[in-house]
Amino acid sequence: MANTFTIPFGQPFLGSLADGIVERLGHDPLLLSKTIIILPTRRGCLGLKEAFQMRKLAQALPRIVALADLEHDPTLPGFMPEPLPPSMPTAQQLGLLSHLVLNYLSGHQQKPSLISALNLSQELLTLIDEIHTSDVALDQLHSLVSDRYAQHWQHTLDFLKIITEYWPKILHDHGMIDSARRKRDNLRLIAQTWRPNTPVILAGTTATRPATQDLALAIAQFDQGMIVLPGYEPCAEKLPSTHPLHTLQTFVHRLGNPTVQPWVKTCAALGRGKILMQSMEPTLSIPASLNPEDKSHIQSTTSMVECLDTDQEALVIALKIRQALADQVESIVVITPDMGLTQRLQVHLNRWNIVANTSQGTPLNKTVVGRFLTLIYRFITAPEPRNLLALLKHPLCYHGESRSTHLSHVRALDLRLRRLRQPDLSSSTFLKEEHRDWYDRFLSQVNLRKQAKTLKDHLIHLVEVAEILSPPEQLWSKADGQAVSEFLTALEPYAGFYPHLTQHDFAELLPRLMAQSQVHNRQGIGSPVRILGALEARQAYAPLMILGGLNEGTWPQPPSADPWLNRQMRLDWGLPDPLRRLGLAAHDFCLGFSAPEVMVTRSQKNNGAATIPSRWWLRLQTMLELHDIQLTKDQHLLEWAHQLDQPNIHAPAIEQTPCPDLRYRPTQVSTTDIEQLMRDPYGYYARRILKLRKLDRPDEDLSPRDLGNLIHESLDLYHQRYPETIHEDHLIACGRDVFAPYLQDAHVQHFWWPRFVSIARWLTDQWRSRASWHSVTEIEGILQIPNLVTIKSIADRIDYQGSQAIILDYKTGSATPTDHEVTSGLSPQLTIESLLLEGGAFTTLGTKKVDALEYWHLTGGINGGAIKSVKNHREKINDAYDGVTDLLTHFLTTPSPYICAPWGDDNKKLKNRDYLQLSRYAEWNS
Numbered sequence: 001m002a003n004t005f006t007i008p009f010g011q012p013f014l015g016s017l018a019d020g021i022v023e024r025l026g027h028d029p030l031l032l033s034k035t036i037i038i039l040p041t042r043r044g045c046l047g048l049k050e051a052f053q054m055r056k057l058a059q060a061l062p063r064i065v066a067l068a069d070l071e072h073d074p075t076l077p078g079f080m081p082e083p084l085p086p087s088m089p090t091a092q093q094l095g096l097l098s099h100l101v102l103n104y105l106s107g108h109q110q111k112p113s114l115i116s117a118l119n120l121s122q123e124l125l126t127l128i129d130e131i132h133t134s135d136v137a138l139d140q141l142h143s144l145v146s147d148r149y150a151q152h153w154q155h156t157l158d159f160l161k162i163i164t165e166y167w168p169k170i171l172h173d174h175g176m177i178d179s180a181r182r183k184r185d186n187l188r189l190i191a192q193t194w195r196p197n198t199p200v201i202l203a204g205t206t207a208t209r210p211a212t213q214d215l216a217l218a219i220a221q222f223d224q225g226m227i228v229l230p231g232y233e234p235c236a237e238k239l240p241s242t243h244p245l246h247t248l249q250t251f252v253h254r255l256g257n258p259t260v261q262p263w264v265k266t267c268a269a270l271g272r273g274k275i276l277m278q279s280m281e282p283t284l285s286i287p288a289s290l291n292p293e294d295k296s297h298i299q300s301t302t303s304m305v306e307c308l309d310t311d312q313e314a315l316v317i318a319l320k321i322r323q324a325l326a327d328q329v330e331s332i333v334v335i336t337p338d339m340g341l342t343q344r345l346q347v348h349l350n351r352w353n354i355v356a357n358t359s360q361g362t363p364l365n366k367t368v369v370g371r372f373l374t375l376i377y378r379f380i381t382a383p384e385p386r387n388l389l390a391l392l393k394h395p396l397c398y399h400g401e402s403r404s405t406h407l408s409h410v411r412a413l414d415l416r417l418r419r420l421r422q423p424d425l426s427s428s429t430f431l432k433e434e435h436r437d438w439y440d441r442f443l444s445q446v447n448l449r450k451q452a453k454t455l456k457d458h459l460i461h462l463v464e465v466a467e468i469l470s471p472p473e474q475l476w477s478k479a480d481g482q483a484v485s486e487f488l489t490a491l492e493p494y495a496g497f498y499p500h501l502t503q504h505d506f507a508e509l510l511p512r513l514m515a516q517s518q519v520h521n522r523q524g525i526g527s528p529v530r531i532l533g534a535l536e537a538r539q540a541y542a543p544l545m546i547l548g549g550l551n552e553g554t555w556p557q558p559p560s561a562d563p564w565l566n567r568q569m570r571l572d573w574g575l576p577d578p579l580r581r582l583g584l585a586a587h588d589f590c591l592g593f594s595a596p597e598v599m600v601t602r603s604q605k606n607n608g609a610a611t612i613p614s615r616w617w618l619r620l621q622t623m624l625e626l627h628d629i630q631l632t633k634d635q636h637l638l639e640w641a642h643q644l645d646q647p648n649i650h651a652p653a654i655e656q657t658p659c660p661d662l663r664y665r666p667t668q669v670s671t672t673d674i675e676q677l678m679r680d681p682y683g684y685y686a687r688r689i690l691k692l693r694k695l696d697r698p699d700e701d702l703s704p705r706d707l708g709n710l711i712h713e714s715l716d717l718y719h720q721r722y723p724e725t726i727h728e729d730h731l732i733a734c735g736r737d738v739f740a741p742y743l744q745d746a747h748v749q750h751f752w753w754p755r756f757v758s759i760a761r762w763l764t765d766q767w768r769s770r771a772s773w774h775s776v777t778e779i780e781g782i783l784q785i786p787n788l789v790t791i792k793s794i795a796d797r798i799d800y801q802g803s804q805a806i807i808l809d810y811k812t813g814s815a816t817p818t819d820h821e822v823t824s825g826l827s828p829q830l831t832i833e834s835l836l837l838e839g840g841a842f843t844t845l846g847t848k849k850v851d852a853l854e855y856w857h858l859t860g861g862i863n864g865g866a867i868k869s870v871k872n873h874r875e876k877i878n879d880a881y882d883g884v885t886d887l888l889t890h891f892l893t894t895p896s897p898y899i900c901a902p903w904g905d906d907n908k909k910l911k912n913r914d915y916l917q918l919s920r921y922a923e924w925n926s
Contacts, residue, residue, distance in 0.1 A: 009594035012541035033060035071183035095497030097121035132180035203228035244586035271297035303634035314344035338549035361518030367480035385698035455495035545595035556585035653923035657897035682900035708812035755860025762864025781841035831880035
């Protein structure tokens with residue numbers, strides 16, 4: 001068989017294919033016009049047409065078709081295909097399979113969710129496609145499990161009866177077949193019945209599927225049939241699955257081991273081709289030495305650049321592209337399976353107005369319209385602040401009013417939600433009056449109370465809400481909107497095949513279905529720069545090829561896990577070895593690495609996580625070291641990338657020492673203000689003078705500070721309701737009223753609430769031990785220091801008997817203030833309240849002498865709490881007046897700066913850390 005050829009690594013595949021066709025058939029224009037060329041992909045067909053156009057043939061071009069098109073519609077000259085049953089659409093398959101999965105699991109005493117059933121159905125569809133693609137017999141599945149396997153494999157095979165027994169009956173009842181089976185049968189019909197009398201060339205395929213191999217075998221038997229292999233080199237030994245030539249070796253063996261000839265005349269392999277083959281040997285060994293010319297060729301045409309992270313890698317590639325375009329390089333191809341690297345690269349290319357043509361589309365659920373639809377049902381399913389704000393801030397979400405008016409309402413809503421914990425978003429009562437009508441209108445548009453059951457009802461509701469929230473002409477007019485509209489239109493006829501869905505099920509299902517379709521960006525068509533995935537780049541060629549993302553897990557990607565069968569079972573059944581994908585990826589790498597000039601890049605980190613170099617990177621490095629070759633080409637790009645965004649002048653931040661005019665300094669302070677002045681004067685300045693507050697995140701989890709507030713509110717409510725009684729059940733009832741809005745939170749219900757019950761028991765015991773004492777809670781005192789300031793404080797509790805009094809403070813944190821903190825003034829609350837009490841500032845109590853200062857630590861553990869008395873309290877009270885007077889005189893009456901964290905940023909001394917970032921503390925203190 002002398003009609004099998006190869007275009008070796010290093011040659012432009014499509015260009016060489018066109019040259020060979022012209023050389024063999026160009027003498028007869030009529031014969032050339034009747035020639036049929038079959039390529040694997042549509043992109044390859046377009047590339048071959050461009051190659052013929054570049055050669056400026058003044059005659060009709062051959063007919064060029066893609067295997068993918070023949071699988072769907074086998075239209076060929078002289079071929080009358082037998083009618084096959086139509087293929088069942090994927091959306092219909094998924095719905096019907098989900099019924100089978102639910103019935104099976106329910107019959108085995110399991111209660112699966114619909115989403116888990118849909119996930120299992122999707123995996124079954126993948127297995128069905130692989131079964132038909134690999135052309136294995138379904139009836140052999142039951143014999144795969146023997147005594148050497150664990151018992152759970154038998155349960156798996158029992159589950160797989162869904163596709164071996166029940167699924168074929170459903171297909172027969174609908175008069176349809178699986179899509180993968182129809183593709184396989186179409187190619188097999190062509191192989192069995194098509195006998196053209198014109199030249200037929202099958203080129204560029206690695207024939208990983210038996211049906212493709214059958215077609216190739218048939219074409220090889222044609223009188224004028226030819227097979228052109230990409231990058232094949234004969235090898236006497238049997239190659240492992242991970243070798244780049246393993247699949248082609250298997251293909252050639254299926255063809256009968258013909259003599260594979262070069263398609264066009266080629267030069268001997270240069271240095272880079274030699275080192276590539278040495279690197280890809282199944283077993284690394286001492287390689288044959290390279291001559292100086294080979295080493296010079298490698299150093300002048302090859303570069304390997306290792307970057308710090310993915311962003312630097314993208315910038316280095318962008319700089320290389322810009323440099324190449326400046327050097328008049330006609331065409332550049334970047335090959336990477338990493339979508340994140342592709343997106344970063346496009347951003348960096350935009351710096352220099354370079355628009356690249358990329359083959360990697362955007363999944364529908366990641367487009368603007370797709371995200372909008374997903375956010376609508378995410379909010380309907382879970383009406384939480386984050387979901388609400390994400391929907392309202394989406395650029396498509398406004399209707400019946402200007403975008404600016406809509407955003408003004410959204411900003412007010414945002415600020416309000418940041419101050420609330422677990423608000424009820426089904427009503428507008430939490431908003432101010434001027435925003436309630438707007439929010440009520442939004443709620444009526446979304447219609448949270450509508451209970452759709454079928455998939456069709458959910459789709460109708462989704463479209464209705466989307467067209468109310470966004471102008472339809474803006475929603476569906478652009479490419480992504482048109483694609484989503486077509487997706488929804490195509491899905492609707494098959495909605496009846498799905499089980500009933502809850503709102504949560506539909507919110508999970510919708511993005512999963514949309515992720516299976518993509519929108520391709522049409523920008524960059526005709527650009528000299530192309531960014532391709534590994535599959536799309538198999539027949540691409542350019543003077544400069546850049547291979548990016550050479551990390552394990554990215555290129556090559558690990559074999560996908562089979563949820564049904566282990567590797568040996570797959571091999572016994574005839575399914576392809578999962579490791580074969582590594583060999584195909586290695587073949588793709590070799591094709592790209594064989595360009596006239598190549599740059600290979602990787603990053604040491606991806607999203608902050610350390611990476612492992614690709615196996616091909618490590619093999620190349622090993623060979624370069626063995627040959628004592630150092631690649632210095634393009635290393636300067638790392639320095640360029642470092643300097644590109646560096647400022648001309650480095651001006652370190654200076655310490656923030658604001659010194660406001662005396663007229664802006666407060667004349668009234670609280671005990672909390674005095675404590676903050678001691679611990680962090682800058683924080684006091686930002687909070688009290690600049691009036692700045694840290695904004696909580698929407699839907700932020702309850703914090704220990706919130707627990708303290710709830711406990712204080714519960715005690716305050718108890719003392720208001722029952723001022724003269726001590727009763728544990730009454731205190732727990734008041735706590736339940738305060739905790740009620742938050743008890744749906746599992747952490748509050750199972751952790752905080754039991755702690756409060758323990759605290760309530762402990763508190764009532766302590767109060768009974770002082771039943772002879774009178775007490776007041778949450779009492780306000782005001783003390784005027786002449787010509788200086790007014791001090792205001794609210795005491796948690798004061799117990800008094802005659803002229804004696806005990807001041808106590810409830811603490812719910814992890815620790816109470818130490819004696820040192822009280823003495824130094826870092827925790828001055830109790831000593832200041834003592835000054836107020838002994839000075840008559842609590843007017844309802846008069847003047848009393850403080851007999852003790854106590855911290856009641858409400859831990860909520862086994863003991864409920866503990867009492868800690870301040871030692872030497874009289875001495876501390878006597879020193880407090882002078883200390884407070886000196887502190888307030890310094891900051892309120894003299895032009896003193898408010899410095900940041902004078903005690904350092906230790907958590908014990910700097911309790912409020914909200915203003916550290918504002919002061920740029922980490923910059924000037926580093």
